[in-house]
Amino acid sequence: MESLHRKAEERAQATQHKKGKKTARERIHALVDEGSFQEIQRFAGGNIDEDYLGSGVITGFAEISGRAVAIIAQDFSVQGGTLGEVEGSKMLHLMDQAIDLRIPIISLLDSGGARIQEGVAALAQYGQIFKKTSEASGLIPQISIIVGPCAGGAVYGPALTDFVIMTKDSSFMFVTGPEVVKAVTGEQVTSADLGGAVLHSATTGVAHYLAEDEEDALDYARSLLSYLPSSAEEDAPTFAYQTNPEDDSRAAQVADLVPVNSKQPYDMVEVIEHLVDHGEFLQIQELFAANVITGFAAFQGRSVGIVANQSLVDAGTLDVNASEKASRFVQFCNAFNIPVVTLVDVPGYRPGTEQERAGIIRRGAKMITAYATATVPLVTIIVRKAYGGAYIVMGSKAMGADFNFAWPGAEIAVMGSEGAVNIVYRKELKQLQADGDDVTAARQRLEEIYSTQAVNPNLSLQIGALDGLISPEQTRPTIISALKLTQAKRRPQKIYRHSTNPPL
Structure with a gap:
């Protein structure tokens, strides 16, 4: 069994590292306190005959700066991280536990979207995830870290969470990809122009932070979490402070x-x-x-x-x-x-x-x-x-x-005094102009009067x-x-x- 785990991680590293990306497990261990991650339902969806264990998503609990959190990490090395019935069930189970335990949920998203082979069953899982995310909204903090593609209906999952973090060169979010756009409208557009991190950070407002790379994204998530309570039932965090x-x-x-x-x-x-x-x-x-x-x-x-x-x-x-x-x-x-x-x-x-x-x-x-x-x-x-x-x-x-x-x-x-004078003293200024008087000097005097009296x-x-x-x-x-x-x-x-x- 251990050798299969090693093979699975080696396969994941071969897939991800050549793209300049970490594996799902590497991301988890880089995010949480050392040795604190406890995976749940590890073998759900696995197929020993096909030489892999587990599904396209890793779920579990960990600590960040000593605080309990729930972790969801999509594994792109397993069927492109696509979401099927097993993946959806694992995510929903973890979300239910996080709600019961009143702890934040942090999602590391890197997926090809719904698993086409499972058809509407996969879509139904997305619907249930959206509903569960909405149930958790305002009760526990939810942070989404986009570290790869996030396309189709899947984009609404992170959009419903409190904060979305994207990496500059490797994350994308769009409802319809470049190929579909070209087929329907004839427009040729790149993934970055259609749904890249820069677009969503500066133009659409979908993303709350533009990270230089995955390490920066994880650092920001840790910093963000430090300012947030674990749930709506707790007060805002306080830090040890001595007069400085x-x-x-x-x-x-x-x-x-x-x-x-x-x-x-x-x-x-x-x-x-x-x-x-x-x-x-x-x-x-x-x-x-x-x-x-x-x-x-x-x-x-x-x-x-x-x-x-x-x-x-x-x-x-x-x-x-x-x-x-x-x-x-x-x-x-x-x-x-x-x-x-x-x-x-x-x-x-x-x-x-x-x-x-x-x-x-x-x-x-x-x-x-x-x-x-x-x-x-x-x-x-x-x-x-x-x-x-x-x-x-x-x-x-x-x-x-x-x-x-x-x-x-x-x-x-x-x-301001300029706009107010145009309205309050409109008739006086119009009369001065008709009489040929110095309107500029009069305007300046009236602006000073208004400013002194009202501003x-x-x-x-x-x-x-x-x-x-x-x-x-x-x-x-x-x-x-x-x-x-x-x-x-x-x-x-x-x-x-x-x-x-x-x-x-």
Whole structure:
């Protein structure tokens, strides 16, 4: 029996290594703590007469940094890793156990899709896997690592999970492959252009991280898991933390990173790294909708999710992709008891016919639903400006945030002074132009008046929409204090209903 196992692994290595890929077992052992993997149903689907043991998928339990996880790894060396009745049954059995044990599921996917020889029986297994994945959603974290092809209906499995990690040169996801596309439409397209990792990381948003190689993908998965609880029944993770003078010193310099001129861009990622513990920030969907930033970090050892506007990209405006990216992230944090810290510097929604036709009303409303229904601690800091509807949806007090603060120079208003003057003083400006007066000087004077009267935090303070003004160097201690105060926050009893109906 041992010799058969050795032969099977040697065959797998011969198949995978020449493609620059690891075998399924090599991937598992590289991902988990040494010696911790316990395989289950190892011999299911095997055929000793054909000189192989097991099926096209390996399932079992392991530990990552001492925490229990469930592992699914498709084995491309066995019938191309295709999914048949045995493979589906093994996966479903493991998923049931993971749900019962309340532990995360990590899937290593490398498959030719449904096993054609088994016909609709294989398709039925995919349907059951999709249903089981949906049952686990919001209860236990689910992470998919794409390390090879993932095609046809199989793509919806990882799409239903919380996070998708793809390797740059060896992973692909598409509903219909290049050959089918060519046969149906006549279009010639490569696998990379149709469903490569770069496409899904930067354009479609299907992937949450673009890994350089398999090792990078596994490292990212381990880092990601460290910020997540094992289930929705646990609190967000906490890390051992001792007061670090370097953290305090770095956070005190944050004002130097943000220009006073609200139209001058800066890197919000750098601001975040100055505020969080050890400067460590794990971005989620870094390449997709880069005008909004999402990711995980810690404040005094407490795991948090961070949402922020990135002024380097489209001035940090909100658009359809940014809204969906932020709303899904907030929704995940809310499901798994992870507090959300929002750093606001937003000039509004991106204007134009393109956005309106793309459905900014419907798709932008998802962000409202995410924040409005969130019951985890919400802490919001307005760094420089917050205009219009974008101000409201970015974790405002009106949306249910627990604590909202602003830097002293923050600009908070319905819109900027230039746009406001065009509306408020339209008649006066039109009359000045008709009289031949200097409209430019008058406009500048009116903009200064409006800016002084309306573009500041005063009204927000008066109506209780802000809890106070803080200096930039107070940002980190203020966030830490707010997180401590909300640590005992309990979720309110929900009004009975089957489900909300957000604009999906």
